[in-house]
Amino acid sequence: MNDLYELLREDALQLSSxxxxxxxxGKGTSQEVAEFRENAVQAFLARYFPFPHRxxxxxxxxxxxxxxxxxDCVICAPNHPYTVSSRDKFTLLLAEGVDSVVEVKPNIADxxxxHRALEQGLTVKKLRRSTTALIRNEHPMSEWAKRVPFGVFAMQCKASPIETGFEILEFYEDHGIEPIDQADFVVVNDVCVFSNFVDKSLNCWDATGYPNQTGWFYEGWRKDSLAGFxxxxxxxxxxxxxxxxxILPRYLTPPAEARFRVVDLAYKYGxxxxxxxxxxxxxxxxxxSLRALTEES
Structure with missing residues (x-):
């Protein structure tokens, strides 16, 4: 695990660079700048989700x-049809063959x-898979499994990261969005991961010490944020x-000290x-006060 974490820290530095x-x-053209950044994240994901993922x-x-x-980044499962053009661009992406999608934003302190990233996520959450990985359709998590997972990857957030977490909660509160149709996570490189646990069975933390077992949690991964990603x-x-x-999840299990940097966002938001x-x-x-909230256990 230590070697993997060290490798991911180098990857984090490379992504920043x-x-x-x-x-x-891409100087002079904002679209080209965005494409170079998207390519960097796509290349990172391709190393950890190799072929037959695409x-x-x-x-x-x-x-x-x-x-x-x-x-920006669509992780196609091995069963996705190879619907590409002559220049290897996907011409058709189907919900049943997509493992997850990630929108890339350089700075969500803005x-x-x-909000633009979260709004794009709402369009993703309107999609419905007709088939899922669950054996039974009546499984209590079947509605969750029918959604296409959506996340955001960013390089920067507010100086007090938890304030960005509150802005995520505010957005969904203002729009009246149910937890199941909200983003699954928001990652800020070298800072943190904001995770949305729609069911307590998904919460990998010992939630007994927190007022809520579901909802949004701040995870202060800091330099190991790519591991959290x-x-x-x-x-x-x-x-x-x-x-x-x-293979990877057992090696990505967070170290014990990370448990002291987990914050129940909904409770702190109140x-x-x-x-x-x-x-x-x-x-x-x-x-x-925001900085103090982030540092609390």
């Missing part, structure tokens, strides 16, 4: 006529940029049943809203 170089490589970009559609917005990608509702267990509603509390005081 690739994102900076993209500003030079990494694509585009719009995923289902058999019920729903089409999602174009997503609330508008965060890969772990989340292996814990989503996969497109189909697997003949063998995945405290935050109370603080914000007090007229005598200034912005600096709220920022200090």
């Amino acid at each position: 690739d994102f900076r170089k993209a500003s030079i490589q 990494i694509a970009k585009g719009k995923v559609r289902d058999s019920f006529g729903n089409i999602a917005a174009s997503i 609330k508008a940029e965060l 890969l772990l989340r990608l292996h814990q989503v509702a996969h497109a189909g049943m697997k003949l063998q267990e995945d 405290i935050y809203k109370q603080l914000r509603s007090q007229p005598e509390v200034d912005a600096a005081e709220i920022q200090r």
Whole structure:
């Protein structure tokens, strides 16, 4: 596990470098900058989800006529048809053959940029798989398994990361979105992972010490955030049943000390809203409180 973590830390540094170089490589054209950054994340995912998985970009559609917005990274399961053009671009992405999708955003400290990513996720969550990896259709998690998993990968967030977590909660609260139709995770390289556990069976933490067992949790992975990223990608509702267990999850199990950097976001969000509603509390005081909340066990 230590060797894998060391390798992922190097990958995190490489991704940071690739994102900076993209500003030079695509200088003058924002679309080219974005494409260089997307390519860097796609290349990373391709190493950890090798053939017969394939990494694509585009719009995923289902058999019920729903089409999602174009997503930067689409992890196609081994059973996905090889529907590519002469230039190896996927021309058709089908929900039943997609393991998960990831939208790439350089900086979600910008609330508008965060909202754009989450709005794209809503189009993904409208898709429905007609088949799932579950044996029984009446399984209690069947509705969850019918959704295509969606996540966000970013390089930067608010100086107090938990504030970005609160903005995620605010977005879904304002739009009245049910937990099952919200993003599955939001990753910030070298900082944290925000995870949405729609059922307590999905929560990998010892949730007995937290007010909530489901909902959004802040995980302070810091320099090991890519390990958290890969772990989340292996814990989503996969497109189909697997003949063998995945190799990586046992090596990605977080170290014991990470448990002291897990925050029940919904509970802390309630405290935050109370603080914000007090007229005598200034912005600096709220920022200090946010940093303290993140550092609590």
